[in-house]
Amino acid sequence: MSGSAADCQYWERLLAKECRLYRLRNNHRISVAAASKLLSNMMLGYRGMGLSMGSMICGWDKEGPGLYYVDDNGTRLSGRMFSTGCGNSYAYGVVDSGYKENMTVEEAYELGRRGIAHATHRDAYSGGVVNMYHMQEDGWIKVCKEDVSELIHKYRKGMF
Amino acid sequence: MLFTCMFQHFGDPGKMKDYHYTGPVEHKFSPYAFNGGTVLAVAGEDFAIVASDTRLSEGYSIHSRDSPKCYKLTDTTVLGCSGFHGDCLTLTKIIDARLKMYKHSNNKTMTSGAIAAMLSTILYSRRFFPYYVYNIIGGLDEEGKGAVYSFDPVGSYQRDTYKAGGSASAMLQPLLDNQIGFKNMEGVEHVPLTKDKAVQLVKDVFISAAERDVYTGDALRICVITKEGINEETIPLRKD
Numbered sequence: 001m002s003g004s005a006a007d008c009q010y011w012e013r014l015l016a017k018e019c020r021l022y023r024l025r026n027n028h029r030i031s032v033a034a035a036s037k038l039l040s041n042m043m044l045g046y047r048g049m050g051l052s053m054g055s056m057i058c059g060w061d062k063e064g065p066g067l068y069y070v071d072d073n074g075t076r077l078s079g080r081m082f083s084t085g086c087g088n089s090y091a092y093g094v095v096d097s098g099y100k101e102n103m104t105v106e107e108a109y110e111l112g113r114r115g116i117a118h119a120t121h122r123d124a125y126s127g128g129v130v131n132m133y134h135m136q137e138d139g140w141i142k143v144c145k146e147d148v149s150e151l152i153h154k155y156r157k158g159m160f
Numbered sequence: 161m162l163f164t165c166m167f168q169h170f171g172d173p174g175k176m177k178d179y180h181y182t183g184p185v186e187h188k189f190s191p192y193a194f195n196g197g198t199v200l201a202v203a204g205e206d207f208a209i210v211a212s213d214t215r216l217s218e219g220y221s222i223h224s225r226d227s228p229k230c231y232k233l234t235d236t237t238v239l240g241c242s243g244f245h246g247d248c249l250t251l252t253k254i255i256d257a258r259l260k261m262y263k264h265s266n267n268k269t270m271t272s273g274a275i276a277a278m279l280s281t282i283l284y285s286r287r288f289f290p291y292y293v294y295n296i297i298g299g300l301d302e303e304g305k306g307a308v309y310s311f312d313p314v315g316s317y318q319r320d321t322y323k324a325g326g327s328a329s330a331m332l333q334p335l336l337d338n339q340i341g342f343k344n345m346e347g348v349e350h351v352p353l354t355k356d357k358a359v360q361l362v363k364d365v366f367i368s369a370a371e372r373d374v375y376t377g378d379a380l381r382i383c384v385i386t387k388e389g390i391n392e393e394t395i396p397l398r399k400d
Contacts, residue, residue, distance in 0.1 A: 005316030010284045049288065 002085030003052035003072065011053060015039045032059040032066030036076055044074035054084035058135045065135070083115065087123030091115040105134070109143055117151040192244050192292045193218055196375030197229050198326035199240030200362060201298035202340065203306030207355045208385045210238040210298035211362045212326075213370070213397060215378040216245060225399065228381040229326075232390060233259060237272045237299035238383045239279075242326035243313070244292035251291050254282060272299035276309035276317055283315035290314050294325040299385055306385075328369035328376045335365050359384065363395060370397040 001008035018038050022030040030038075036057040043051065054071045069075070069082040081099060083091040095115040103111070113130055120126040130151065132143040196217040202209045212229035215222060231239045231252045239255065241248040258278060262270050270278070276297050283291055295311040310323040322340045324332035337343040339361055342350055353361075362382060370377040377398045384391045 004314070006280075006284060006287070006312055006314035009280065009316050010287075 001053060001055040003054050007051045007053045008055060011039065011042055012055065014042065029061065031061040032057060032068060035059065036068035036070050040070045040074050040076040043070065043072050047074055056082050056084065060135065060137050085126065087119035087126040090119040090122045094118045113151065114155065117148050117155060120148040121152050195245040196327050197242035198324065198328040198332065198369055198376045199229050199242045199296050200324045200332055201240060201296045201308040202322045202358050202362065203298065203308040204353050204355060204358055205306065206304055206386065208298040208300060208306040208308065209358055209362055209382060210240045211366065211380060211382040212240050213366060213376045213378060214381055215376060217375050225378040230381055230383050233275060234269050235389060236385060237275055237297060238385060238390065240296045241293045243294050247291040247293045251293055255279065271302055272297060272307050273301060279311060280315040280317050283311060283313065287314055296323050296325050300387065304387055328373040331369050331372060332365050355384065366397060
């Protein structure tokens with residue numbers, strides 16, 4: 001999630017509540033498409049009022065893995081790869097050039113790490129650590145929490 | 161009246177005007193005021209500290225030298241709020257009421273983490289006319305370890321080890337980053353923070369803040385939270 005911290009935290013916590021209610025009422029897990037639509041409809045309800053949120057909903061359902069981009073305008077897009085936030089253009093440059101159709105999991109981790117590291121290097125508003133989560137079929141795992149300044153020194157050895 | 165003014169201006173261009181007419185002036189009512197104040201919280205292994213100065217100011221005036229910004233919520237949780245005093249008072253009233261309601265419904269006291277999550281939703285309920293308050297909660301979590309939760313005015317929050325908020329926060333936070341977080345230091349041993357060292361550090365940083373920030377001073381109220389209870393201490397600061 002990117003944009004206003006309060007908006008992201010509040011609406012995504014509300015989405016988690018709705019997904020939990022769905023599971024209890026319907027006795028099966030909500031699909032990624034439905035969950036992302038719930039969020040985008042919440043955003044549409046407050047359109048024009050100044051909310052700021054750009055997020056990606058990622059999960060597994062009976063269609064397989066799913067990824068949706070949802071933002072405060074009510075935009076909801078399904079895709080194979082997204083990047084949001086003020087540093088997104090820098091990240092897109094890196095991940096678009098490194099993306100391959102049949103990447104292994106380790107290659108994908110490294111690509112994600114590089115994308116974030118390079119974005120934080122150039123964008124003034126991004127920085128800190130790379131928090132990486134892998135959404136697997138039976139749940140999420142935390143992959144890493146690495147400091148970006150150490151990463152950028154590793155990647156651009158000759159530059160500093 | 162309007163026409164008279166305009167006439168005189170063009171009639172006597174060389175003469176000094178004995179009034180100032182700048183044009184139509186729009187007066188606007190602002191529902192907010194800035195009352196100053198700085199708050200700080202530190203979490204240790206088995207303790208937490210919440211400290212605030214006691215000066216209440218507005219513009220160039222001081223309303224009170226004895227208005228602490230730490231509010232005791234439960235036996236293990238203290239809330240520090242600074243910003244607009246009116247909103248601080250209303251917010252603490254609402255939190256007290258909600259704590260009572262929770263106690264009556266659930267037959268237990270709210271934990272620090274639960275209070276933090278609740279405060280987030282209370283703040284967000286006023287997303288389009290925010291409480292102008294910078295909140296920091298300090299307390300003990302369910303395992304007895306120190307916990308600090310810091311908020312923005314519209315409810316975003318996270319758990320920290322230490323945080324400064326309010327008018328002198330930009331002066332305090334880097335010092336805490338260096339002394340507690342060991343940031344920007346190389347080759348130092350990361351010793352865990354003891355309660356006495358932490359209290360001394362809090363006193364030192366506030367003395368520094370009172371030197372340079374006009375809105376911070378008069379006295380420092382420190383609340384030390386341990387499993388034995390909450391211990392309050394007041395020490396004087398610069399009054400200028």
